Amino acid sequence: MGPLMQGVLTILIGVFGCIGYFYASNIVLDRVIFPPRHDDAGRNINRANAVRPWLFLFPALFALTLYLVYPVVGxxxxxxxxxxxxxxxxxxxYQNLAGDPEFRSAVFNNLLWVLVVPAAATFLGLVIAQLTDRLKWGGIAKSLIFMPMAISFVGASLIWKFVYANDASIGMLNAVRLFFGADGPIDPLQVPFWNNFFLMVILVWIQTGFAMVILSAALRGIPEETIEAAILDGANPFQIFFKIQVPQIMGTILVVWTTITILVLKxxxxxxxxxxxxFGTQILPSYMMEYMFRDDGRATAVALVIMVLVLPVMIWNIRQARKEMR
Structure with missing residues (x-):
């Protein structure tokens, strides 16, 4: 059986399987477990209605337990x-992790990524969203800025490898250095501490487009009456932006920031x-992959550490999203 037929068959089995499950489970619930007898028909109907939502939730709960809870516990x-x-x-x-200098370095580097990348991508996305909304060709500019989102992380990294190449005829960064009179080419990825920031630039370049699109939609949702009232009161563009617009979309800014933070941690x-x-650029996921092929126990411990770090941010992000929907 070819891949196309396998995909079609999987979809058909999934769709008709769900329909059959809901149909059969409701029949069992209404006619077998809580049959509408004359003496307690009303009570049985209420009991069935109380159980019915769990019939619809059961497939999702089962899948979450099988593919999320069970792997975490395991x-x-x-x-x-x-x-x-x-x-x-x-x-x-876990004790071995705590005593490993490389692990502590990975935690420190991850902290740098969490502090720099979400803040930089969100700020640039907000500024670009505001500026492009004022341009006639803003749609084209947004498309160009959003384009890196369509590139995989590996593809983007290969692009930036040419930018950071230590050959001035290839690497743009070294070409700029030589233009301003630097002594010779360097490899930015081997410069201690600062090479982490050179890597962060790649993720900021990718995620700025995402932040721009979300924040641009939020800015367009601000009532025009608010902006017009501020202009009539004599507010300049900077005051309108920082004191009127930004506070009104602060919830969206925080959601974008936490979403990028979760991505950074992974x-x-x-x-x-x-x-x-x-060269001192180790982070927790790469540290985990390094030990996965030589010490499975430690790699699993690192995976759980990453999950513990991501979990509070995800919970906070979900709460903020729910507030935005109210």
């Missing part, structure tokens, strides 16, 4: 064993493609 248990998976060692893997492709985690 990973935590796996992190309590050694590499062979036979010897229980408790929290030894980013792996850029660091792996550009430096492989070398």
């Amino acid at each position: 990973s935590f248990i796996r992190s309590m064993y050694d590499r062979t998976g036979d010897t229980f060692i408790g929290f030894q893997n 980013v792996f492709d850029i660091v792996y493609t550009m430096t492989g985690g070398n």
Whole structure:
């Protein structure tokens, strides 16, 4: 069976399977579990209506349990064993992480990414959204700025490898340095500490388009009467932007910021493609991948650490999104 037929068959089985499940489960609920008897028909109907929503939720809850809860619990248990998976060692893997200088460096670098990338991408997206809304060709400008979102992280990294190349005839950064009289070409990815920021530029370049689109829609949702009233009161463009517009879309700004933060905590492709985690650029996901092939227990422990770091941000992001929908 070809891939096309497999896809069609999977869709048909999924759709008709769901229809059959809901139809059969409602019949069992109404006619077998809570039959409408004459003596307690009203009570049975109310009981069936109380259970019915759970029939619709059960497939989703089952899938979440199977593909989310079970792997998380299994990973935590796996992190309590050694590499062979036979010897229980408790929290030894976590103690090894705490004593590993490379792990502490990865945590520090991840903290830098979390502080710089979401703030820079959100700020640039907000500024660009405001400026392009005032241009006649703003739609074209937005399309060009959003275009990096269509590129994979690996593809974007390969593009920026040419920008950072230590050959002035190829690397744009070194060409600019030589133009201003620098001594010779350097490899920016091997400059301690600052090479982390050179890698961050790639993700900022990608995510600025995402922030711009979301924030541009939020800016367009601000009532024109508010802007006109501020202009009549003598407010200049900077006052209108920072004191009128930004406060009104602060909820959207925070949602964009936290969404990019979650992405930053999981980013792996850029660091792996550009430096492989070398030259002091190691972050938690690349550190996890490094140990996955030589110490499964420690890699699983790192995965759980990343999940613990991401979870509070996700919960806060969901709450902010719910506030925006009210």
